[in-house]
Amino acid sequence: EVQLVESGGGLVQPGRSLRLSCAASGFTFDDYAMHWVRQAPGKGLEWVSGISWNSGSIGYADSVKGRFTISRDNAKNSLYLQMNSLRAEDTALYYCAKIGGTGGLWGNFDYWGQGTLVTVSS
Amino acid sequence: DIQMTQSPSSLSASVGDRVTITCQASQDISNYLNWYQQKPGKAPKLLIYDASNLETGVPSRFSGSGSGTDFTFTISSLQPEDIATYYCQQYDNLPSFGQGTRLEIK
16 A cells, blocks of 8 residues: 655744655655645645656756755655745645656656645744 | 646535536646545545546546646536545646635535
């Protein structure tokens, strides 16, 4: 059974940093691209960042480019999101999502974690 | 960036009704379009991928069609458990989602 478990969320002041983690199990992690998608309270879904199976291709939404860094450790079956210079508008539930189909960075998100909540407030 | 315009933003229908949601892309995205269902307090669930392919285990009352810029998602006979918010998502380049359609029972 595929499982994605996010952690690392919490309350942080504007301008500070936070690192999210996603622990994956139930599939061959290093065969698939992985992504972060966020959802502000009461709002819709927003894609944040994605990373290919070998970290060779990476993409970011304009809203986080230059502040967030995605990475993965295939030996640990883990995905990360380093978030710097956090802003109030980054407040959201952050989901880790697996790409359906091997090889490509883009596609459908066939499995999702339950999310970790990041609140940016003074 | 590709903008996805989803309509309507909310919809009220009766059990057994046929329900249709549309999604329009700001440029040609071929069939790089997926549909998700999100129930309150839950993560999104993939229903349709590549515009018209039903994800494994998803009931056949759900379907999708379209290509290029115009796409349609249909529930052939609405069931009480279909109450949720539905999103389209394109992946022609950087992924983006429609703003969502909240579906309620009349």
